[in-house]
Amino acid sequence: MKSKNHPLLGIHSLIMMVFIYVPIAFIIAYSFNSSRLAADWSGFTFDWYISLFGNRHVMEALSNSLIIAVVSTLVSTVLGTISALAIRKLGKKMKVGFGGLLYLPIIIPDIIMGLSLLVLFNQFQMPLGKITIIIAHITFSMSYVHVVITTRLIGMGNQLEEAASDLGAGAWQTFRYVTLPQIFPGIIAGALIAFTLSLDDFMVSFFVSGPSSTTLPIYIYGQVKRGISPEINALCTILILVSVTLIFLAQFMLNRGKGQKKQSVLPF
């Protein structure tokens, strides 16, 4: 039997949804508004999307963002995977210690991450640019990858690897034929999350970017200071779409590995 909820709960949920999604809905809706002014609706159009792709600054920011996202994703995925595998072999105390340290960048406020990295780069007199943004993105993405893969490894347990070893597989063969296929969906999911984080990051990038390394979020921020144009709405809509798609893909990968317990690190 279905238990009956209090009617107020339904209303509460509705208000929550409105609260969260109305601002986003506005941006998406106005990206299709043929009027330049946000105030009135004068018809449906794709013009802003078209003019977006003709805009040299937008395209440059996009290319910067993609380069940074791809490189930082590759590096952080490899590092995060290795750290997750390594930490598993440690003793209990070390595991808690190192695990906690790797988890910390997720909790530390972005503004502090950004500021501390800026101080560091200044100390080493590194010119701010794509390289510094990539390094910054790796530092926080790696933690997410590590957490996702650690969850996957815990779900897997030790028995499969013991079974492989019992059946004559050496350390490399065990990793290649058992561990890697088991954690592969986690690696892909971690990479997708890292990519999304890099693409969306504003705060940390803002501190460590240089004149020639404007990313999309930084570009949007710069434009908004001069008033919100429909192009920006269109750009934001695309970013929302890409992020949501990537996160859904990541979640899909995490739920793969048929017949096993559903291990979700995200709430859906």
Added chain:
Amino acid sequence: MIELVQVEKRFAGQVVVHPLSLTIKEGEFLTLLGPSGCGKTTILRMIAGFEQPTDGKILLDGTDLTDLPPNRRDLNLVFQHYALFPHMTVEDNIAFGLKMKKMPVKEQQERIQEAVTMTQLNSLTKRYPHQLSGGQQQRVAIARAIANKPKVLLLDEPLGALDLQLRKNLQSELKQLQRSLGITFVYVTHDQEEAMMLSDRIVIMNSGQVEQIGTPRQIYANPTTLFSATFVGENNIFSRDGKMFAIRPEKLRALRDVEGAKRTGEVLDVHYLGSVHKLVVQLDNEPMTVSILFDFNDNRPWEVGERVGVDWKSEDEVIIGS
């Protein structure tokens, strides 16, 4: 076949397995039996190579295994929760060990076919583990192990996760399999009935120590310690002149005539168990109850609260040490 020489295991100063010497014969079905935490699984894992003994040696066919990693030991383990590779089909699971040994493909096929036939998995080879029932998964785990033709098969509570009826069926299948393969089985279980049914010899363990080693018959009829007397089957423990002796419930007699019986008491409960009845008796002078099993051919049933004489033949007393 397998020889354990003074094998000892300590975890962080705590003794998990006290020094143990044991010889397992070729083709033998040997069971390590004991409650959880008694060290039986640790012994199995030391033989398989997943745990390193703190002291002592493990020999297989005269060669010292102690320092060899699990992948270089000529024996296979059937895990408690099967540990099948979820991303491989039944066939690939079974082939895994053969591929690791770089066996020619044709021979691999023969071995797989043989293992599949023995475990009745013929129609399931293309399935993935999650598409199989618990009993089928268990069969795959066994097929995967025996395809390697190991000298010894180690089994860690392989039927523990299955329900009672299925367990009963698989017990007899396992026994038949062991007979037809002729390889040594080392079996771990906490189920004394299972141990009695399957084993040639049983090692009874309690808190890291061996209590008794013997055939099921020896262990049932002549338990040497209090633990093995009470762990395997039901038993009644009496004492006389500071010595303990055990008498199985089926060896006790319940007498209506209280006079002349060795002990007297009052019927506390009467259980009807189908083929037999069980009488629970509270003894008069000792704070204990005894169980009496008997065929119910008496013309009048026992009543709760009735006076009863408990008697037995002196030769049925089994003196137990300590």
